[in-house]
Amino acid sequence: MTISSIKVPDVGEGVAEVEIVVWHVKPGDLVREDDLLADVMTDKATVEIPSLFAGTVVDLGGAVGETLAVGGVLCRIEHAGTGVEPEVRNAVHAGERVETASEPNRERTTAEPTPDIAKAEPPTVHKTPAGMPSAPRPEGQTPLASPAVRDRARRAGIDLRTVPGSGPAGRITDTDLDAVFAARSTPRSSASTRQRKEGTERIPVIGLRRKIADRMALANARIPHITVIEEVDVSALEDLRATMNDERGERPKLTLLPFLAAALRRAFIDHPEMNAHFLDDEGIIERHNAIHLGIATMTPNGLVVPVLRNAETYGLFGAAGEIARLADAARQGKAKREELSGSTFTITSLGPLGALATTPIINHPEVAILGVNRMAVRPMWDGTQFVPRRMMNISASFDHRVIDGWNATTFIQRLRALLQTPALIFMEDEA
Amino acid sequence: MTARACKVLIIGGGPGGYVAAIRAGQLGLDTVLVEQGAVGGTCLNVGCIPSKALIHTAEVFSDASALALDNPFGITSAAPQIDLARAVAWKDGIVSRLTGGVATLLRKARVNVLQGRAQIMDGKTVEVTATDGTVETLRCENLVIATGARAQTIPTLPFGGDILSSTEVLALETVPKRLCVVGGGYIGLEIGTAMAKLGAQVTIVEAAPQLLPLHDGDLIKPVAKRLAALNVQVLTEARAQNYADGQLEVMVGETRELIAADKVLVTVGRVPNIDGFGLESLGLDRNGRYLAIDGHCRTSMRGVYAVGDVTGEPMLAHRAMAQGDLVARVIAGEPVVWDKRAMPAVCFTDPEIVVVGQLPTQAGDAGVAIFPFAGNGRAMTRDRDDGFVRIVFTRESGLVLGIQAVGAGVSEMAGQFALALEMGATLTDIAATIQAHPTQSEAVQEAALKGLGMALHI
Numbered sequence: 020m021t022i023s024s025i026k027v028p029d030v031g032e033g034v035a036e037v038e039i040v041v042w043h044v045k046p047g048d049l050v051r052e053d054d055l056l057a058d059v060m061t062d063k064a065t066v067e068i069p070s071l072f073a074g075t076v077v078d079l080g081g082a083v084g085e086t087l088a089v090g091g092v093l094c095r096i097e098h099a100g101t102g103v104e105p106e107v108r109n110a111v112h113a114g115e116r117v118e119t120a121s122e123p124n125r126e127r128t129t130a131e132p133t134p135d136i137a138k139a140e141p142p143t144v145h146k147t148p149a150g151m152p153s154a155p156r157p158e159g160q161t162p163l164a165s166p167a168v169r170d171r172a173r174r175a176g177i178d179l180r181t182v183p184g185s186g187p188a189g190r191i192t193d194t195d196l197d198a199v200f201a202a203r204s205t206p207r208s209s210a211s212t213r214q215r216k217e218g219t220e221r222i223p224v225i226g227l228r229r230k231i232a233d234r235m236a237l238a239n240a241r242i243p244h245i246t247v248i249e250e251v252d253v254s255a256l257e258d259l260r261a262t263m264n265d266e267r268g269e270r271p272k273l274t275l276l277p278f279l280a281a282a283l284r285r286a287f288i289d290h291p292e293m294n295a296h297f298l299d300d301e302g303i304i305e306r307h308n309a310i311h312l313g314i315a316t317m318t319p320n321g322l323v324v325p326v327l328r329n330a331e332t333y334g335l336f337g338a339a340g341e342i343a344r345l346a347d348a349a350r351q352g353k354a355k356r357e358e359l360s361g362s363t364f365t366i367t368s369l370g371p372l373g374a375l376a377t378t379p380i381i382n383h384p385e386v387a388i389l390g391v392n393r394m395a396v397r398p399m400w401d402g403t404q405f406v407p408r409r410m411m412n413i414s415a416s417f418d419h420r421v422i423d424g425w426n427a428t429t430f431i432q433r434l435r436a437l438l439q440t441p442a443l444i445f446m447e448d449e450a
Numbered sequence: 451m452t453a454r455a456c457k458v459l460i461i462g463g464g465p466g467g468y469v470a471a472i473r474a475g476q477l478g479l480d481t482v483l484v485e486q487g488a489v490g491g492t493c494l495n496v497g498c499i500p501s502k503a504l505i506h507t508a509e510v511f512s513d514a515s516a517l518a519l520d521n522p523f524g525i526t527s528a529a530p531q532i533d534l535a536r537a538v539a540w541k542d543g544i545v546s547r548l549t550g551g552v553a554t555l556l557r558k559a560r561v562n563v564l565q566g567r568a569q570i571m572d573g574k575t576v577e578v579t580a581t582d583g584t585v586e587t588l589r590c591e592n593l594v595i596a597t598g599a600r601a602q603t604i605p606t607l608p609f610g611g612d613i614l615s616s617t618e619v620l621a622l623e624t625v626p627k628r629l630c631v632v633g634g635g636y637i638g639l640e641i642g643t644a645m646a647k648l649g650a651q652v653t654i655v656e657a658a659p660q661l662l663p664l665h666d667g668d669l670i671k672p673v674a675k676r677l678a679a680l681n682v683q684v685l686t687e688a689r690a691q692n693y694a695d696g697q698l699e700v701m702v703g704e705t706r707e708l709i710a711a712d713k714v715l716v717t718v719g720r721v722p723n724i725d726g727f728g729l730e731s732l733g734l735d736r737n738g739r740y741l742a743i744d745g746h747c748r749t750s751m752r753g754v755y756a757v758g759d760v761t762g763e764p765m766l767a768h769r770a771m772a773q774g775d776l777v778a779r780v781i782a783g784e785p786v787v788w789d790k791r792a793m794p795a796v797c798f799t800d801p802e803i804v805v806v807g808q809l810p811t812q813a814g815d816a817g818v819a820i821f822p823f824a825g826n827g828r829a830m831t832r833d834r835d836d837g838f839v840r841i842v843f844t845r846e847s848g849l850v851l852g853i854q855a856v857g858a859g860v861s862e863m864a865g866q867f868a869l870a871l872e873m874g875a876t877l878t879d880i881a882a883t884i885q886a887h888p889t890q891s892e893a894v895q896e897a898a899l900k901g902l903g904m905a906l907h908i
Binding site for chain 1 (some may be wrong): 606785787789844847848849865872874876878879
């Protein structure tokens with residue numbers, strides 16, 4: 020038997036260290052080749068690390084939340100020793116061989132002549148970091164539960180598709196259902212709300228959530244934000260959008276985002292200071308000719324910002340298609356590293372939930388961010404009477420160190436004019 | 451003309467209808483059941499129960515006949531004789547006991563049973579013409595269609611005379627000398643086998659390339675072997691044409707054959723009873739030739755439900771009963787839905803076949819573990835070690851997707867197969883459950899162990 024180390028692989032350009040997000044194995048587990056050992060997280064992408072060997076996990080290189088250097092030991096696996104990759108064999112220290120040899124009893128019990136891999140426990144169910152809800156099974160798969168459990172759930176109005184199963188083959192047990200009842204009854208029952216409550220839930224902030232926390236703290240600590248809120252009459256824009264969508268045929272459906280991208284492209288001609296990075300440590304402002312538009316996107320794991328690169332090269336439908344693809348990739352955790360970095364300006368939209376106004380936090384080192392608020396039909400005074408108009412607020416924040424209030428407001432007024440009279444966006448030379 | 455109102459009106463008193471009625475009555479719903487014949491439907495009167503009585507009679511006779519020959523038990527006996535009329539009378543006794551029992555249960559549940567024929571006027575109104583000719587109009591809040599199915603006919607072989615459906619063949623008072631069975635599904639095979647055991651020269655004509663077209667070859671092999679031993683002639687890819695002068699014309703491929711037959715039994719499927727009583731006027735959605743229903747047995751019209759054979763395959767009494775129970779509880783406002791994982795199906799052939807869940811052919815690259823009765827002590831002591839138990843499972847988690855068995859007496863194992871599937875059992879669950887020794891059920895545990903790579907007795 021040989022003990023070999025599984026190292027943290029080089030997961031992409033420039034990544035020097037990774038954070039352990041999930042362990043799929045524990046010491047003593049039998050693993051097959053290609054079974055998942057752990058999920059690790061780089062700047063924004065999660066990478067799954069498979070086993071190179073079939074054997075028994077000896078120990079783990081760190082706990083969830085700890086950071087490991089690329090090339091460091093992720094975990095060690097005891098295996099039959101054939102087919103070891105030279106690179107990995109080198110990593111095995113002499114001391115480990117001695118350790119194995121000194122425990123002949125253990126070797127005999129854990130290593131049968133032909134280890135029955137079929138008996139290995141399946142990898143533990145993929146768990147997202149605490150506090151992040153996730154579907155307990157692939158969509159469309161019927162939850163597995165005994166008739167009694169199904170009946171109990173139905174009577175309580177619990178959809179078993181949302182209940183994780185802890186039993187064999189993911190079977191939902193009565194105990195799993197107890198947990199759902201416990202979670203539901205706590206805030207509901209008036210009797211229990213009056214009871215004094217003890218205890219605190221401690222949720223480790225790890226993985227993507229820690230990245231988000233770090234970046235938000237950095238932006239808020241360094242950047243003095245000034246936020247400008249303006250209302251925009253989007254009736255004409257919405258009419259245009261509806262007409263184009265009616266005639267789009269096979270092309271992707273247009274959301275507001277491609278129009279915003281187009282309006283920004285137009286506005287940046289007069290306001291190049293907005294499409295910029297402020298490298299505050301070096302005291303340099305980089306104005307970019309290319310527009311790499313970050314689009315803040317909610318995913319099951321938290322906020323990520325996929326980037327529409329060279330937004331200036333896209334038509335409306337082209338942008339719509341690419342944005343949809345990026346958002347989809349981000350939600351499924353499949354976005355590539357380069358698709359999640361390098362933005363020069365960011366748009367944040369909460370869609371129908373978008374509130375009356377927001378105070379967006381700038382995506383450091385950018386100098387401005389555009390927030391889009393909820394659209395609503397409001398009565399507007401046209402001089403003689405109230406008329407119903409589709410109104411939408413935009414809330415933009417600027418880095419007040421490098422953008423003055425006057426610049427901020429003229430930029431917003433320009434954006435407002437373009438959005439209120441969308442024809443201006445597309446009048447290349449006249450506007 | 452009288453008009454009365456009720457909460458639930460059920461048309462058809464078979465397993466689907468009478469169970470719906472009993473449950474509805476128990477739940478306190480004002481329930482009326484309309485049945486033109488005897489309660490119990492096809493199942494009790496002319497189907498499951500009578501055919502099992504005939505099969506048992508045939509088995510007893512066949513066993514006794516075997517004792518007249520050289521046998522391993524050292525028993526000497528004279529060749530037996532049978533008075534089939536007496537066996538039919540015995541069968542009739544069982545049927546009347548059961549239908550009487552159902553009638554009592556309905557009465558105890560305070561269900562109003564109307565003997566007569568229903569005519570649907572609209573989704574809430576039904577006219578019942580009683581056997582004595584009086585007509586009564588009923589207004590109901592909920593209507594349940596449970597009218598079942600009848601034997602499919604072949605235009606060139608209309609029922610009547612020597613051309614029989616399963617109903618008539620189960621009432622025969624003498625064993626036909628030569629019986630030709632058209633249709634090698636489970637009904638044809640069950641009755642054909644029984645008649646062969648009673649001494650008839652049986653020929654089975656099946657249009658598909660194999661008997662029991664819905665089962666896989668492995669399950670059918672032991673049955674085909676036994677049929678051959680009983681001198682039953684099986685013609686596959688054969689189409690029956692005409693019957694005249696005691697001869698059935700059959701096209702086997704391109705060749706025309708004449709088969710001498712005193713009786714012809716036609717069992718080529720069953721058609722739903724959805725015509726002739728005003729159902730068409732409701733314009734309910736169809737699913738092929740059957741009534742379309744949702745997970746609550748609701749049809750496309752609000753307040754109109756359907757259960758049993760009118761809702762399609764599999765046409766099984768226990769499915770109808772489960773639907774009947776469901777419908778009553780849905781109407782009573784209980785939060786129930788059709789969520790069954792397991793639907794056992796048994797062929798009372800010789801040997802018997804039980805199918806629950808997915809066959810290997812339906813389960814993609816799932817694992818399959820087979821344990822033959824040749825390795826089972828109890829099967830040997832019954833002098834029947836043909837057949838096997840087979841478990842189909844997912845390779846990742848060992849979740850049981852299906853269990854099938856073929857062998858003498860395996861019908862009684864259907865329960866544990868269904869329970870395993872309904873509970874979401876894994877191979878480990880079955881392998882870790884102690885089975886009594888010596889029983890045929892040990893083969894189930896052994897098959898599970900084999901699936902885990904830990905078989906003991908193979």
